[in-house]
Amino acid sequence: MLVTIGHVDEKNLTGSLAGLRVLDFSTTIAGPHCTRMLADMGAEVIKIESAEGETMRSRAPVRSGCSTAFGQLNAGKKSVVLDLKSPAGLEAIKKLIVGTDILVENFRPGVMQRLRLGYDDLEGLNRRLIYCSISGYGQTGPSATLPAYAPVIHAASGYDMAHLAYQPGRSRPDHCGIYHADVVTGTYAFGAIASALYQRERTGRGQHIDCSMLESMLTLTLNEIQWSQFEVAPAQRPMFSPVxxxxxxxxxAIASEKSFQTLMNVIGRPDWVIHPLFARYSDRRANWAALMDGVEVWSKSLTTAQCLAALNDAGVPSSAYRTVAEALDDPQLAHRGALAEVEDAAGTFRVLNPPFRMSAAKVAAGPRAAALGEHTKEVLAEVGLSKT
Known part of the structure; x- marks a missing residue:
């Protein structure tokens, strides 16, 4: 019998990854995003930090010494401080590895090997270890050792120039402030780890996962990958642009024949459904500027609220342009419980839960962002070591 979430006591649900232990050596965004998803799914995530703390701990907004940017990416994790260059730090990691299921790191290729913490160094201690390396260009190849952060990968992947092609009359690429490459790569790493866990159930063996930010970012340019190989006539006006x-x-968003036909009825031009300039998709694309100019004759006579009321009533995909703050106040997010409250030493703040729900598993951000080294003594005691 199919059980829906409405018939389940959500308070008694456990995460689908409960019982798994993760060692998180990652910093900044891509790796921590991946490991926070693992924590959200119930895994015990132990974040390994230096005595100075992970760099995101100083990122704004900071209240009473606590960064919510850090807390957002690391909610639900434990914090352990170790000196990875010291014999004691190395010993601690090797003892922890024996009982670890997953290791995630996003250092530049070669760093973990120099620390004697590479996959080849550790797999002999734990054959079931799933070791995930996230890097700008992958672990091998002519670009492997180049330094890379998301803005560099945006440029290197062609994404910035692809985006610029949709901004008529402009030749300078946009500034970068939203780090798509980090989030996308962290999410791919999460999926790869889940796949490796499934494979481990059948084989009993872990493996090394090599996740590339460059390749992850290229997956966002689906159309452009094909257009780079085969000539396609550009539209006179970008198909999805502000009205x-x-x-x-x-x-x-006129993305189907139905939405096109419905929109024409809304704007009072049902005759355009069979007009020779617009009836077929290929002709419509070639005359897109004329079509959208006609739509704007209608839209400019109405307020944004009036336009959306008419479009929503007819089922035409549409939205106002909102700020993130406005989006977070959407009643739809409240209905789905999309936001969680996280506590740190300075108070509370809101973060997003994962964007999916499961009928028989808890999916939620952890309630606390750990202080630096908060769990060092506790975790090391489990493997018979004192705080280093």
Whole structure:
């Protein structure tokens, strides 16, 4: 019998990865995003930090010495301080590895090997270890050792120039402030780890996962990958661009024949459904500027709210342009319990839960972001060591 979430006592659910232990050597965003997802799914994630603390601990906003940027990426994890260059630190890691299921690191290729903590160094201690390396270009190859952060990968992958092609009249690439490459790569790493766990159930063996930010970022340019190989006539106007209203803009996504036909009825031009310039997709694309100019004759006569009311009533995909703050106040997010409250030493703040729900497993951010080294004594005591 199918059991829905409505018939399950959510308070008694456990995470689907409960019982797994993760050693998290990662910093900044891509690796911590991956390991926070593992923590959200119930795994015990032990974040290994230096005495100075992970670099994100100083990122704004900082309240009373606590960064919510750090807390957002590391909620639900334990914090252990170790000197990885010391014999005592190395000994501690090797003892912990014996009972560890997953290791995640995003140092530049070669760093973990120099610390004698590479996959080849550790697999002999634990054949079931799943070891995930996240790097800019992959672990091998001519670019492997190049330093890379998300903005560099955006440029290197062609993403920035692809995005620029949708901004008519501009030749300078956009500034970078939203780090797609980090989030996408961290999510791919999470999926690869889940796959490796499934494979381990059948083989009894772990493996090394090599996750490339460059390749991850390229997956966002699906159309452009094909257009780079085969000639496609560009549209006169980007197909998905702001549509002006009397007091702002809306996004209207005409992505199917049904949405096109419905929109034409909404704007009072049902005759355009069979018009020779617009009836077929290929003709419509070639005359996209004329089509959208006609849509804006209608939209400019209405406010944004009036446009959206008409479009939503008809089932045309559309939205106002909102700030993140406005989006976070959406009643839909409240309905789904999309936001969790996390506590640190300075108080509380909100973070997103994973964007999926499971009918028989708990999916939620951990309630606390650990202080630096908060769990060092506890974790080391488990393997018979004192705090180093």
């Amino acid at each position: 002006a209203t009397s007091d702002g803009y809306v996004m209207i």
